[in-house]
Each structure stands twice: as C-alpha cells, then as structure tokens.
Amino acid sequence: MTLLARRVVGAGVILAGLAFGVVGLAAGQTAQVGSESGGKVLAKGPGYSIVATSPGAGGPGAAGQTHVTDAALETLHEPIVCRGQRVLNIDNRNIRFEGNAAITAEDGCELHITNSRISAAGVAVRARNASVHIENSEIEGGKAAIDATHGAQIYAEASTFKGVARRLGQAAIHDLGNNAWGQ
Secondary structure (H helix, E strand, C coil): CCHHHHHHHHHHHHHHHHHHHHHHHHCCCCCCCCCCCCCEEEEEECCEEEEECCHHHCCCCCCCCCCCCCCCEEEECCCEEEECCCEEEEECCEEEECCCEEEEEECCCEEEEECCEEEECCEEEEEECCEEEEECCEEEECCEEEEEECCCEEEEECCEEECCEEECCCCEEEECCCCECCC
16 A cells, blocks of 8 residues: 555544544533533533532532622611612612611512622511512521512522521512522
8 A cells, every 4th residue: 555545544534533523422422521510410412511519519609608798887777668660779788777677679669689788687678569689699687588478579699698588479589599598
C-alpha cells in the first residue's frame, strides 16, 4: 500500500470515528458521565441533565446563606400599606417595625421585597388578595413571618423566614427555591 493510500484510509477511519461520536451525542448520550457536584444523575438527554444533590451540598445561594442589605436599621412605628392596583418595591432596606403589622399588601397590590431585612413583633408580611414577591431577603415575625389570605399569592426565592408562614383558603405560598423556613 502506498503512503498516499495509507493516509486516505487513516483519514477515513478518523472521519468515521468523528461521525459515530456526533451521532452518539445527537442520540442523547453525553460526553461526560457524572457531575461536578457529585450527585446522582436522575435523567439526561439532549441538552439537559437532572442531578440530585444532598441538602447541604448547595452552592453560594444555598438555603440559609442569605446575603442581604448592609443598610442602616430603620425603626418604624406605623405599618407600610399597599392597597389597590399599585406596585410597591421595597429594595435594600433594613426595617424593624414596632407593633403588630409590618407590611400589608391587599386588594390587587403587587409588592416586591428584595435584598431587605424586615422584622416585626407581630406579622412581618400580611397579604390579602395581593401578589407578593420576596427575593434575597430576611423576613422575621414574632407571631408570623407571612400571613396570606383571600387568594393572595406569595412567591419566595433565596430568602430566610423566621416565624410561621400561614395561609388560609385559596391563598398560596410558592417556594421558588433556596429558602430557609421557620428558623
């Protein structure tokens, strides 16, 4: 066999190997088996992999590791009330409420609490027929962290709640992940 013929045969074998590799990956096989987090692979396919990890194996945004504001502590004697078709944003605040109710959203209000610390002797966040979004915050209530009634929708992500989370009737509390409840 001549040198040129050997190169052509060798190139054909390499191309066939590459084609097989591409077909294998297209059929749902992955190039690496396992995961960096060391968890068990539950399901995998083209473009996705679902891995189960232990509760303590979370990364920087794991539950209980909320990093919120460094804002100065504010002490308020009156509650913050959002009523009707309004949007209220509370961002980067450190508020302690004297009294029973801290923040109340009702009758269609959309409330967003982000990067904040809210604490109250009574109920920290009260929602009645409203939508409340809590992200990267610490919510603490002596009687309850959250009190949701009359169809209120609470969405919580990467936050810490100290005190009970109560809901009544059609109200719902949606845990979007990385939350620490009842600590």
